[in-house]
Amino acid sequence: MYGFAMVRGLLVTLKNLTKKPFTIQYPEQRVKQHPRFRGEEFVWYEERCTGCASCAKYCPLGIIKIVTSPSGTAIKQGDKYKLEVFDIELQRCMFCGLCVEACPYDALFMGSGFEQGQYSRENMFISIDQLRQSQKHPSTWFRPQLEEAEYKPGDGRPLGWRDVGREKWRWHQREKAGMRLNLTAADESISDTLDIKPDSRV
Amino acid sequence: MFPSQCEDTILRDNPLFRFIYDYASSLLPCWMSYVLAGVTIMLILINAVLLGAAVVSWMERRLLGRFQNRIGPNRWGPFGLLQPIADLFKLITKEDLIPAGADRIAFTLVPIIMVAALILMAAVIPFAKDTSLVDLNVGVLYLLAISSLTSIALFTAGWASDNRYALFGTARSVAVLISYEVPVVLSLLGVVMIVGSMSLSSIVEFQSVPFIVVQPLAFFVFLAGMSAELNRTPFDLAEAESEIIAGYHTEYSGIKFALIQAAEFGGVLVVSALIATLFLGGWAGPWEDYLGWAWFMGKTLLIVAIFSWIRATFPRLRIDQIMAFSWKVMLPLSLINLAATTVEVYLLKSGGITTLELWIMAIINLVLAGVCLPVFGRLMKDKVRKSNPSGVSQSLRDDPTG
Numbered sequence: 001m002y003g004f005a006m007v008r009g010l011l012v013t014l015k016n017l018t019k020k021p022f023t024i025q026y027p028e029q030r031v032k033q034h035p036r037f038r039g040e041e042f043v044w045y046e047e048r049c050t051g052c053a054s055c056a057k058y059c060p061l062g063i064i065k066i067v068t069s070p071s072g073t074a075i076k077q078g079d080k081y082k083l084e085v086f087d088i089e090l091q092r093c094m095f096c097g098l099c100v101e102a103c104p105y106d107a108l109f110m111g112s113g114f115e116q117g118q119y120s121r122e123n124m125f126i127s128i129d130q131l132r133q134s135q136k137h138p139s140t141w142f143r144p145q146l147e148e149a150e151y152k153p154g155d156g157r158p159l160g161w162r163d164v165g166r167e168k169w170r171w172h173q174r175e176k177a178g179m180r181l182n183l184t185a186a187d188e189s190i191s192d193t194l195d196i197k198p199d200s201r202v
Numbered sequence: 203m204f205p206s207q208c209e210d211t212i213l214r215d216n217p218l219f220r221f222i223y224d225y226a227s228s229l230l231p232c233w234m235s236y237v238l239a240g241v242t243i244m245l246i247l248i249n250a251v252l253l254g255a256a257v258v259s260w261m262e263r264r265l266l267g268r269f270q271n272r273i274g275p276n277r278w279g280p281f282g283l284l285q286p287i288a289d290l291f292k293l294i295t296k297e298d299l300i301p302a303g304a305d306r307i308a309f310t311l312v313p314i315i316m317v318a319a320l321i322l323m324a325a326v327i328p329f330a331k332d333t334s335l336v337d338l339n340v341g342v343l344y345l346l347a348i349s350s351l352t353s354i355a356l357f358t359a360g361w362a363s364d365n366r367y368a369l370f371g372t373a374r375s376v377a378v379l380i381s382y383e384v385p386v387v388l389s390l391l392g393v394v395m396i397v398g399s400m401s402l403s404s405i406v407e408f409q410s411v412p413f414i415v416v417q418p419l420a421f422f423v424f425l426a427g428m429s430a431e432l433n434r435t436p437f438d439l440a441e442a443e444s445e446i447i448a449g450y451h452t453e454y455s456g457i458k459f460a461l462i463q464a465a466e467f468g469g470v471l472v473v474s475a476l477i478a479t480l481f482l483g484g485w486a487g488p489w490e491d492y493l494g495w496a497w498f499m500g501k502t503l504l505i506v507a508i509f510s511w512i513r514a515t516f517p518r519l520r521i522d523q524i525m526a527f528s529w530k531v532m533l534p535l536s537l538i539n540l541a542a543t544t545v546e547v548y549l550l551k552s553g554g555i556t557t558l559e560l561w562i563m564a565i566i567n568l569v570l571a572g573v574c575l576p577v578f579g580r581l582m583k584d585k586v587r588k589s590n591p592s593g594v595s596q597s598l599r600d601d602p603t604g
Contacts, residue, residue: 004576006516006579009516012515013269013511013514014511016269016271017268019271021268021272021273022271023273025273
């Protein structure tokens with residue numbers, strides 16, 4: 001009956017008064033974020049990056065700009081390049097993650113942040129300095145090794161460059177141009193087992 | 203206290219006015235003390251109504267939030283209480299636009315008329331014993347007359363805005379307002395007939411039994427009719443956001459928009475106060491000499507909450523449904539109520555109606571309402587929602603090309 005249906009409708013809204021509100025008060029409370037969330041703070045490990053620019057080539061929008069210069073010390077080793085520019089134009093990025101898929105050395109990861117809003121479009125890019133300083137909370141998107149390790153970027157535990165690879169990439173133990181890798185004793189022992197000694201290719 | 207040398211005025215019923223008037227008249231000439239006392243109580247009333255509008259807007263938004271499983275505004279001030287102030291400052295700092303083709307004078311007058319009508323309505327409502335600004339002996343008639351002023355303001359707004367959406371909203375709202383005026387007036391006739399007076403304070407004093415039980419049909423009709431007059435859901439098609447942007451106030455911005463919003467929320471407050479006075483016993487209650495204001499405020503806010511509840515629940519009706527509801531349900535209901543009340547008053551009124559007789563009337567009218575509301579609901583079902591299982595409208599089924 002029409003009148004009783006109206007009363008039933010009123011009861012529906014009245015019942016909501018007894019329920020807990022659905023709202024999550026964003027800056028104070030946060031939704032639990034999936035580990036595979038593709039955030040905008042790209043996580044980049046300079047120690048792992050060879051400057052091959054696969055990410056730049058695979059980017060469908062062409063917004064990644066990489067400039068490498070062969071460095072004086074690294075060129076002897078044959079496989080190291082020093083990166084001078086690594087810009088990501090976030091204003092046009094659509095977070096497809098193809099750059100991360102393309103990276104052969106597990107050096108680039110999607111981040112877990114989403115609060116890089118700026119007042120001007122000109123500021124919406126990530127430079128190499130920001131990449132160096134960014135929080136190392138890599139998303140597990142397209143990185144099965146992180147998922148198997150059950151890494152949760154939301155926990156706030158940063159990951160170092162040694163922990164994120166698919167296997168022990170042995171060339172990382174070498175000195176990269178202009179960088180101190182601070183090798184530990186364990187790393188030294190790995191480099192001892194290398195088939196080819198670092199200097200043997202010169 | 204102070205012997206008054208000045209002549210008695212209609213405002214002297216108000217104790218605050220009397221105090222200031224009599225005190226000032228010992229120092230000042232009569233006309234100056236009259237102006238001083240009058241302006242003082244007017245300022246109190248205007249500020250009370252506008253602040254009350256702010257409180258109502260906050261309360262309504264919080265309540266709507268809770269009814270919809272949200273929180274509502276809670277960022278600015280404790281529980282978001284300062285949100286109306288923030289809204290006001292935002293609106294004041296906005297540019298005050300007037301369309302090029304608008305009638306500037308009429309366009310500017312509209313918010314003023316709306317707020318003025320609101321404050322004029324609040325002038326006769328007794329907030330506690332002897333505290334109405336003026337206790338008119340034709341209070342109910344005055345209120346009905348003043349509440350119709352708003353429709354003139356709406357019509358002016360639609361015409362002066364030079365905007366088709368505004369004109370649409372105006373045409374709709376005027377149609378609604380005209381058809382709802384009749385049942386509202388008829389529903390109040392029952393109350394006036396029982397009391398035998400149109401003065402609001404005597405109506406309050408008469409209610410040894412609240413009129414919501416003595417006149418349930420009148421309460422229903424008055425509540426529905428007033429929410430139609432206030433352009434509130436489910437009768438808010440005059441400013442239907444999803445259809446015609448904002449209706450009559452499409453072109454308003456800045457301080458004018460703030461005034462229109464204040465008038466709308468203040469309208470809710472004043473109408474709630476009116477319903478509390480007419481049907482819930484106003485300031486009557488235990489310790490009414492001291493806590494009358496608290497009773498009045500509590501009852502008013504209860505009605506405001508009911509208005510919010512209705513707004514949170516019902517979807518907007520179409521114009522034909524609203525007209526059908528007005529002329530086919532509310533008008534007959536108010537006529538039935540009027541006829542029943544007439545007979546009861548004729549039979550029972552022999553030297554004043556006692557509390558017992560009020561209870562007898564209440565039982566008869568409650569039974570009548572219990573019969574009439576479902577019957578009219580049944581009739582309304584066939585009018586409003588035709589059985590149409592396919593979900594395709596009749597005209598489309600007849601003419602596929604249409």
